[in-house]
Amino acid sequence: MQKYSVFSLIKNAFSNHQNWEVAWKDPTPKSEYDVVIIGGGGHGLATAYYLAKEHNIRNVAIIEKGWIGGGNVGRNTTIIRSNFMYDANARFNEFGMDLWRNLSQELNFNVMFSPRGIINLAHSDAQMNAYARRGNSMRLNGIDAKLLNRDEVKKLIPMADFSDEVRFPIFGGLMQPSAGTARHDAVAWGYARQADDMGVDIIQHCEVTGFDVVNGKIKGIRTSRGDIKAKKVGICVAGSTNILAEKLNMTLPIETHVLQACVSEPVKPLLDGVVTFGAGHFYISQSDKGEMVMGGDLDGYNSYAQRGNLPTIQHVLTGGLALFPFLSRLKMLRTWGGIMDMSMDGSPIIDKTHIEGLYLNCGWCYGGFKSTPVSGWTFAHTIAQDQVHELNSELRLNRFSTGHLLDEKGLGTKTWIG
Amino acid sequence: MLYIKCPYCGLRAQKEFSYGGDATVKRPNINEEVSSEDWDNFVYMRKSPRGKHIELWQHIAGCRQWIKVQRDTATHEIFQTAKVTEEIR
Numbered sequence: 001m002q003k004y005s006v007f008s009l010i011k012n013a014f015s016n017h018q019n020w021e022v023a024w025k026d027p028t029p030k031s032e033y034d035v036v037i038i039g040g041g042g043h044g045l046a047t048a049y050y051l052a053k054e055h056n057i058r059n060v061a062i063i064e065k066g067w068i069g070g071g072n073v074g075r076n077t078t079i080i081r082s083n084f085m086y087d088a089n090a091r092f093n094e095f096g097m098d099l100w101r102n103l104s105q106e107l108n109f110n111v112m113f114s115p116r117g118i119i120n121l122a123h124s125d126a127q128m129n130a131y132a133r134r135g136n137s138m139r140l141n142g143i144d145a146k147l148l149n150r151d152e153v154k155k156l157i158p159m160a161d162f163s164d165e166v167r168f169p170i171f172g173g174l175m176q177p178s179a180g181t182a183r184h185d186a187v188a189w190g191y192a193r194q195a196d197d198m199g200v201d202i203i204q205h206c207e208v209t210g211f212d213v214v215n216g217k218i219k220g221i222r223t224s225r226g227d228i229k230a231k232k233v234g235i236c237v238a239g240s241t242n243i244l245a246e247k248l249n250m251t252l253p254i255e256t257h258v259l260q261a262c263v264s265e266p267v268k269p270l271l272d273g274v275v276t277f278g279a280g281h282f283y284i285s286q287s288d289k290g291e292m293v294m295g296g297d298l299d300g301y302n303s304y305a306q307r308g309n310l311p312t313i314q315h316v317l318t319g320g321l322a323l324f325p326f327l328s329r330l331k332m333l334r335t336w337g338g339i340m341d342m343s344m345d346g347s348p349i350i351d352k353t354h355i356e357g358l359y360l361n362c363g364w365c366y367g368g369f370k371s372t373p374v375s376g377w378t379f380a381h382t383i384a385q386d387q388v389h390e391l392n393s394e395l396r397l398n399r400f401s402t403g404h405l406l407d408e409k410g411l412g413t414k415t416w417i418g
Numbered sequence: 419m420l421y422i423k424c425p426y427c428g429l430r431a432q433k434e435f436s437y438g439g440d441a442t443v444k445r446p447n448i449n450e451e452v453s454s455e456d457w458d459n460f461v462y463m464r465k466s467p468r469g470k471h472i473e474l475w476q477h478i479a480g481c482r483q484w485i486k487v488q489r490d491t492a493t494h495e496i497f498q499t500a501k502v503t504e505e506i507r
Contacts, residue, residue, distance in 0.1 A: 242466040253462035255439070256491070301437045304468040304492045309419055311433050344462045400462045401454060 001197040004108050023189060024068075024196035029203050032229040033061045035383060036221060038208050038244065039236035040064030042073035042184070042369065043361055045191035045202075046376020047236060047383070052198035054377070055384035061201040061230075063208055063223060065240075069188030072238050075306075075338035076369040077261050077295045079274050079285065081118050081179035082143050085134045086406055088394035089347060090141040095391055096374030097143075097178065103373060109190030111182045112288070117273040118179035119148065119156065121323070123168040127278055131174035138176070146175040157275055161325055168279035168322065179274065181285055187372055210247055211358075218357035234359040234383050239304065239339025241362040248355070253344040253400045254363055258303035259295065260313055262335040264327070266290030280319030291333060294320055298340065298366075308337040340365055345399075347406035350379050350392040359383050360397065420489075423499045426481045438474030440464055441486050441502075468492050472506050 002008060002021045012020055035051060037044045040062045051057045062068070080100055082093035104111050122128045128147075135145035149172045154162055160170060196202055203225070210222035211233070220229035235244055239256050266289050276283040281296040296316030299308040313335055320327050343349060343363030348371065350361050361379045364371065378392040388396065399405060420432035445460055446452040471491045476484050488498040488506045500506050 242464075243468050246465070246467070251459070251463040251465060253464070255464045255466045256468075301489075302440075302466055302471055302473065302491045303494065305494055309432065309494075311419060311431075401458045 001193070023193040024202050027201045027203065029061060029063075029206065029223070029225055029228055030201065031227075032220075033201070034059040034230070035232045035234065036060070036228060036230040037062045037234045037236055038221070039071075039238070039240075040068035040192075040202060040204065041071045041236065041238060042069070042188050042191070042372035043238070043364075043375045043379065044234075044236040045069075045188055045195060046372050047234060047361070047379045048200045048202075048376075049191045049195040049198070050377045050380035051384060052195060052200055054380060057384055058199035060195075060199070061203055061228065062195070063206050063221070063228070064202070064204045065207040067204050068192050068202060069185055072338045072340075072364075072368055073184055073188045073372065075261070075336055076184055077283065077285065077293050078181040078184045078287075078369065079118065079179070079283070080113070080182055080370040081176055081274075082370075083118065083120070083134070083138055083145065083174065083176040083179065084408060085137045086347075086408055087137075087141060088406055089408060090138060090143060092374055092378070092391050092395070093371060094141060094143050095377075096371050099373035099377060100182065103182075103187070103190070107190035107194050109186055109193060111186045111190055113180060113182040115178050115180035116285075117175055117177045118276070119153065119173045119175045119273060120276045121153065121173040121278040122171045123279045124171060128171050131172075135174050144176060144178050146177060148173045148175055156273070157271065159270060159326055160275075160323055166322065168277075173278070181274065181287075184369060187369075191376070208244065208247075213248070213355055213358075216354070216356055218355055230357075232357045232359065232383055234361060234379060236361045236379065238341050238362065238364060238368060241341045241360075243304075248358070250353070252349075252362070252397075255302055255342050255344075256304055257298045257300070257340050257342050258305055258308045258337045259298050259340050259366055260308040260316075260335055260337045261293070261295035262313060262317075263287070263291040263293050263333050264330040265333050267292070267330065275323075277319050277323045280316075280322070282316055282319035282323065284320060284324065292327065292330060295366075296320075298342070299337075304339055306337050306339055308335075345405040345407040346409060348375070348395055349397050350375065350382060350395045351388060351397045352382065352386070353397070420494060420496065422475060422485075422487060422496060424477045424480060424483070425485055425499055425501045425504075426483050427477060430477070430480055434477060434479040435475045436478045438476055438484065440466075441472045441474045441506075466491075470497070474502065
């Protein structure tokens with residue numbers, strides 16, 4: 001594989017950049033693989049990469065219905081963080097942060113990981129107490145957390161509304177300085193290029209239509225491009241999980257919902273980190289191009305549409321305006337939607353299933369992008385070793401029946417409605 | 419914007435309603451022994467189909483009645499609405 005560097009950039013400039021190698025091939029599916037990963041998003045590509053790299057399993061195919069990186073890895077707001085209270089979520093995502101820190105070098109692809117910090121704002125004493133508790137939990141797990149008072153927040157985001165008239169005054173906030181953003185497409189492309197180089201077949205425009213299960217054991221999958229035998233199959237399809245589960249006669253603790261995001265026209269740099277509003281569901285950061293990147297609530301009803309409705313955007317931006325009045329003078333460039341696999345406790349599932357050789361990676365809710373590397377890393381381990389790793393030992397499917405929920409926000413089921 | 423026909427009030431904008439989830443999920447009978455599996459199915463497990471979906475909505479900024487809506491989850495097209503006591507077929 002051609003290494004990307006400043007020298008290869010200069011060399012290719014002489015031929016007008018016409019002679020770059022393709023970053024990944026377009027193979028026809030073989031009749032049999034050791035492992036088939038369904039879903040060519042960030043998590044699926046990362047899983048294939050770590051299967052090849054960490055476990056030396058290279059006879060692997062990624063089956064993608066559309067094109068790689070066309071789903072949620074290309075639709076998120078690029079936020080990376082590990083500011084979780086529960087040990088299971090905190091350790092899992094902090095391991096992921098370590099993978100992020102080295103990802104550009106490891107993949108020889110600039111994913112533009114930028115640890116610019118995230119501030120969760122508090123608007124009451126009770127919220128400050130809750131953040132102090134969460135911050136302490138984070139620090140016990142070795143994650144950097146800083147409780148900020150009102151003046152400290154004002155220094156960091158002076159453009160927020162600190163006047164006396166506001167309905168939800170800023171009391172302070174909880175900051176994770178090591179959180180940040182990354183270029184989401186580059187994550188998919190970087191993993192795809194390295195996985196392809198190690199022998200993984202990336203098969204695009206190939207829809208899974210069914211599964212071959214014999215005596216409780218997976219034998220292969222049926223696709224729009226023919227049957228493919230496989231010793232092991234991993235499902236990594238986010239919002240489409242329920243569609244595949246139906247083909248397997250499985251019912252999951254997951255509902256599929258649409259989440260919208262939007263960006264404004266680009267403006268000069270004014271916000272260097274990620275900020276979340278604590279009195280409504282609204283978060284904002286500024287991209288390197290200068291656009292304000294914003295998101296918030298789900299539309300709130302089951303949807304596979306990958307597009308939402310205007311009332312939700314209006315509702316989210318009302319919260320945004322309450323926090324940052326300057327937004328009222330910006331034009332919105334575009335809005336879009338992605339479909340979320342909302343688990344019933346708000347935490348993901350990376351586990352084996354009752355079918356031997358079939359593995360499940362789902363339930364990422366709004367937060368799949370930040371966990372892309374660690375999700376792939378632990379899912380690859382779970383598939384290769386046929387057992388969960390310590391890091392995903394609490395992200396099991398059976399936690400709903402045993403009562404070991406990871407309801408990070410303490411809202412119970414249907415966190416998106418509560 | 420979705421427009422939902424409330425069986426009591428007529429056609430109203432989505433903003434007047436709040437969503438209540440899958441209307442086909444049945445609560446296990448009261449005062450009877452409930453197995454863990456039945457309880458899990460009721461509380462956590464959802465089919466979440468792509469296509470026609472019968473769901474509950476509440477006309478929260480109107481008559482406050484709960485209603486049933488049959489809607490396509492891929493196109494958002496609404497086919498039928500009914501009172502919560504009525505069946506949608």
